[in-house]
Amino acid sequence: MAPQRRGPPRVPEGNSAAERRHANSTKKDRLPQEAQRTWLRIVALGVSLALVTFLLWSSAGIDDDVAEVVAHRGEVLEGRFIEVPCSEDYDGHRRFEGCTPRKCGRGVTDIVITREEAEQIRRIAEKGLSLGGSDGGASILDLHSGALSVGKHFVNLYRDIRQKVQLTIAEAFGIRASLLYLTKPTFFSRINSTEAQTAHDEYWHAHVDKVTYGSFDYTSLLYLSDYLEDFGGGRFVFMEEGSNKTVEPRAGRVSFFTSGSENLHRVEKVLWGTRYAITIAFTCNPDHGIEDPVLT
Numbered sequence: 001m002a003p004q005r006r007g008p009p010r011v012p013e014g015n016s017a018a019e020r021r022h023a024n025s026t027k028k029d030r031l032p033q034e035a036q037r038t039w040l041r042i043v044a045l046g047v048s049l050a051l052v053t054f055l056l057w058s059s060a061g062i063d064d065d066v067a068e069v070v071a072h073r074g075e076v077l078e079g080r081f082i083e084v085p086c087s088e089d090y091d092g093h094r095r096f097e098g099c100t101p102r103k104c105g106r107g108v109t110d111i112v113i114t115r116e117e118a119e120q121i122r123r124i125a126e127k128g129l130s131l132g133g134s135d136g137g138a139s140i141l142d143l144h145s146g147a148l149s150v151g152k153h154f155v156n157l158y159r160d161i162r163q164k165v166q167l168t169i170a171e172a173f174g175i176r177a178s179l180l181y182l183t184k185p186t187f188f189s190r191i192n193s194t195e196a197q198t199a200h201d202e203y204w205h206a207h208v209d210k211v212t213y214g215s216f217d218y219t220s221l222l223y224l225s226d227y228l229e230d231f232g233g234g235r236f237v238f239m240e241e242g243s244n245k246t247v248e249p250r251a252g253r254v255s256f257f258t259s260g261s262e263n264l265h266r267v268e269k270v271l272w273g274t275r276y277a278i279t280i281a282f283t284c285n286p287d288h289g290i291e292d293p294v295l296t
């Protein structure tokens with residue numbers, strides 16, 4: 001006798017074919033549905049990740065897109081001043097009443113230095129910086145290093161500019177100009193889009209001048225080139241929670257501010273062209289004062 005086969009009873013031939021057809025067709029339907037579900041899951045995950053990143057990014061206050069331009073390159077500002085509360089940075093230093101900032105803030109003016117003066121001083125900066133400088137995008141020429149050989153014209157021009165800027169700062173902050181002293185470093189800067197070679201070339205980091213340079217109480221920047229004419233990128237940004245404040249450089253524009261952390265700032269990376277500026281800083285401490293550059 002043939003051994004009895006165990007297992008499910010055999011189904012009639014006709015039925016089995018029908019079921020196979022049915023099974024085949026549901027498998028075919030299921031595949032695209034599963035693929036669809038997988039894609040939906042991937043898209044949902046991607047959207048959630050993007051949302052979380054955006055929320056973290058904006059809550060960290062590093063969203064450079066949220067920026068208000070307080071000085072456009074095309075406008076000629078008589079004077080714009082914004083007062084901000086002073087930081088405590090000045091408390092750690094000797095106070096000089098009538099000079100050490102009690103009123104803090106930032107200002108921009110286009111009428112103190114003429115575009116002609118800016119042009120003349122830029123030519124000197126170009127010449128001076130062509131003799132040397134970094135390979136890495138940012139070069140400075142310290143006006144008190146003694147390495148700069150300057151003519152009488154530069155000495156007079158620098159002195160006139162320094163005096164006008166000093167008076168502007170004194171007036172804006174309600175202090176006596178005679179209590180301000182020029183301080184180190186005071187320098188020309190030239191920035192282009194060449195890749196940074198050393199940490200010194202990384203000019204774009206946010207910083208506080210009083211921390212970086214020590215003796216600074218009031219910083220001023222005289223721009224010697226025009227944003228979007230001579231270079232792209234390279235705008236100056238005051239970093240503020242929620243909304244940064246941007247100053248677009250323009251030849252002859254003077255931007256000045258108290259040097260403490262109430263004026264945390266950075267410079268955007270220069271994307272093309274060359275940007276020239278001169279930093280002129282003042283201290284209230286006569287021990288940290290320096291003379292104007294002299295003929296060498």
Ligand SMILES: O=C(O)CCC(=O)C(=O)O
Binds near residue numbers: 209236267279
């Ligand atoms: O060139 C500028 O606009 C700013 C430079 C600066 O922040 C600095 O020299 O400390």
Ligand SMILES: [Fe+2]
Binds near residue numbers: 207265
């Ligand atoms: Fe600075």
